[in-house]
Every structure is written in C-alpha cells, then in structure tokens.
Amino acid sequence: xxxxxxxxxxxxxxxxxxxxxxxxxxxxxxxxxxxxxxxxxxxxxxxxxxxxxxxxxxxxxxxxxxxxxxxxxxxxxxxxxxxxxxxxxxxxxxxxxxxxxxxxxxxxxxxxxxxxxxxxxxxxxxxxxxxxxxxxxxxxxxxxxxxxxxxxxxxxxxxxxxxxxxxxxx
Amino acid sequence: xxxxxxxxxxxxxxxxxxxxxxxxxxxxxxxxxxxxxxxxxxxxxxxxxxxxxxxxxxxxxxxxxxxxxxxxxxxxxxxxxxxxxxxxxxxxxxxxxxxxxxxxxxxxxx
Numbered sequence: 001x002x003x004x005x006x007x008x009x010x011x012x013x014x015x016x017x018x019x020x021x022x023x024x025x026x027x028x029x030x031x032x033x034x035x036x037x038x039x040x041x042x043x044x045x046x047x048x049x050x051x052x053x054x055x056x057x058x059x060x061x062x063x064x065x066x067x068x069x070x071x072x073x074x075x076x077x078x079x080x081x082x083x084x085x086x087x088x089x090x091x092x093x094x095x096x097x098x099x100x101x102x103x104x105x106x107x108x109x110x111x112x113x114x115x116x117x118x119x120x121x122x123x124x125x126x127x128x129x130x131x132x133x134x135x136x137x138x139x140x141x142x143x144x145x146x147x148x149x150x151x152x153x154x155x156x157x158x159x160x161x162x163x164x165x166x167x168x169x170x
Numbered sequence: 171x172x173x174x175x176x177x178x179x180x181x182x183x184x185x186x187x188x189x190x191x192x193x194x195x196x197x198x199x200x201x202x203x204x205x206x207x208x209x210x211x212x213x214x215x216x217x218x219x220x221x222x223x224x225x226x227x228x229x230x231x232x233x234x235x236x237x238x239x240x241x242x243x244x245x246x247x248x249x250x251x252x253x254x255x256x257x258x259x260x261x262x263x264x265x266x267x268x269x270x271x272x273x274x275x276x277x278x279x280x
Contacts, residue, residue: 126252
C-alpha cells in the first residue's frame with residue numbers, strides 16, 4: 001500500500017468520525033427502532049456496527065484475513081451511481097458435505113453500517129457464488145471474506161470502487 | 171411506503187441435467203431505507219429493508235442470505251444451486267416490518 005493511499009484512508013476515516021458525531025442522533029432514531037422488529041435469526045449486532053473493525057470482529061471474529069486467489073470479487077472500477085453498485089463474488093472451492101464454503105461476508109469500509117450482507121451456503125449450493133447490488137457512500141474499499149465449514153477464513157483482494165455520486169440516499 | 175414492497179420474481183431454468191450447477195436470479199421490491207436519511211420535512215425516514223432471504227429446494231435448505239441496509243433498493247440477487255432432482259425451488263423474503271413474501275419455481279431434472 002502506498003503512503004499516499006494510507007494518507008487518504010486516514011483522511012476518510014477522520015471525515016467519517018466527524019460525520020458520525022453529528023449524525024449520531026439520527027442513527028439512534030433510525031436503526032434503534034428498526035432493531036426492535038428484527039426477523040428472528042438476523043444477526044443484528046454485526047449489522048449495527050458503524051466501524052469496519054467492529055463489524056468484522058462481530059461477524060468473523062478477526063480483522064486480519066489472508067488473501068486467497070480462490071475468491072474472485074468483481075466490482076466496477078468507477079461507479080457513477082453509488083446507490084447501485086453491482087458486485088459479483090465467486091469462490092473456487094469444492095462444495096462437498098465434508099468441506100465447503102459456509103458463508104461469504106461483504107463489507108464496505110466506510111459505509112455507515114460497514115457490513116452489507118452475509119451469504120450462507122450449503123453443499124446443495126454447488127458453488128459459493130452471488131451477484132447483487134450495494135450502496136456505497138463514497139469512493140471506498142469493498143472487501144469479501146469467505147469461511148469454510150471448518151472455520152478457515154480467506155479474503156479476496158480488496159477492490160477500490162470510485163463513486164461519483166454517493167448512494168446512501170435510500 | 172408499504173405499496174413499494176413485494177412483487178417477488180424468480181428466474182430459473184425450467185430444465186437442468188442431473189448434477190448441473192444452475193443460476194437462479196431473483197428480485198423483490200423493498201425501499202431498503204437505512205434510517206439515516208430525512209425527508210423534505212426534516213423527519214427521519216425509518217429503516218425499512220429486507221433482512222433475510224431463504225432458499226429451499228423441495229423443503230430442504232440450499233442457502234440463506236442476511237441483508238443489511240447497504241443492499242440496494244429493490245434487491246436483486248443471483249445465486250447458484252446444484253440440480254440433483256426435479257422439484258420446487260422456493261425463496262422467502264422477510265423485512266424488518268413484518269413483511270413476508272415468497273415465490274416458487276419448478277425445475278425438471280433429467
């Protein structure tokens with residue numbers, strides 16, 4: 001990672017923290033109410049975190065995962081509309097009852113809620129794969145982490161998506 | 171706002187060969203609001219979003235997806251499944267306001 005990129009990330013982080021302080025009243029009003037009626041089994045804790053490290057700790061139990069070439073993350077280099085950024089993830093891994101990808105976790109580093117989704121699979125899935133669309137507040141890293149049924153974690157190479165118009169309006 | 175939820179759609183192949191991995195595409199309407207935004211009157215728009223998507227085939231679990239508020243409005247989702255026998259694919263969507271929708275697709279495996 002270049003020092004330039006590091007400096008930019010620190011800057012983004014500072015901006016985010018400033019924004020959080022101003023918006024915290026809004027956050028409590030909104031999400032707090034939402035959590036009262038959650039679907040049973042929906043993992044409220046990791047989805048309610050506002051910082052990437054906390055969301056990762058709550059969902060996968062660590063913030064450090066080695067990159068594996070087995071996971072492919074497709075996302076656009078430039079997204080004009082941050083409200084709808086197409087994401088495709090696939091894992092090249094056998095899906096046998098003994099050894100399979102149990103879950104893929106999708107994060108956007110500086111979104112208000114960094115955990116975007118958890119995608120759970122079984123051997124009947126045939127392949128750990130999904131395609132969807134996510135909201136991105138601004139230019140940021142998208143990262144995905146896969147977990148096997150034995151608890152082994154692997155990460156895709158994080159992808160930077162340049163967002164022209166932020167997409168947290170909806 | 172409730173009028174903009176539901177209308178689930180599944181697109182899956184009607185026929186597949188045994189052992190083939192097929193792709194299923196799905197769509198459901200939901201505002202997917204985050205609870206962070208305000209409307210023009212300055213009032214907070216409550217969070218309203220699909221939280222779980224559950225996929226079964228002939229009643230057996232295939233996959234299960236948990237969504238946060240960062241999934242886009244009217245969530246589109248594609249996933250894969252190994253076709254082992256003929257039967258019915260079912261997807262159930264649930265949101266944080268008690269909304270529940272389901273859709274089926276028949277797949278013939280030869």
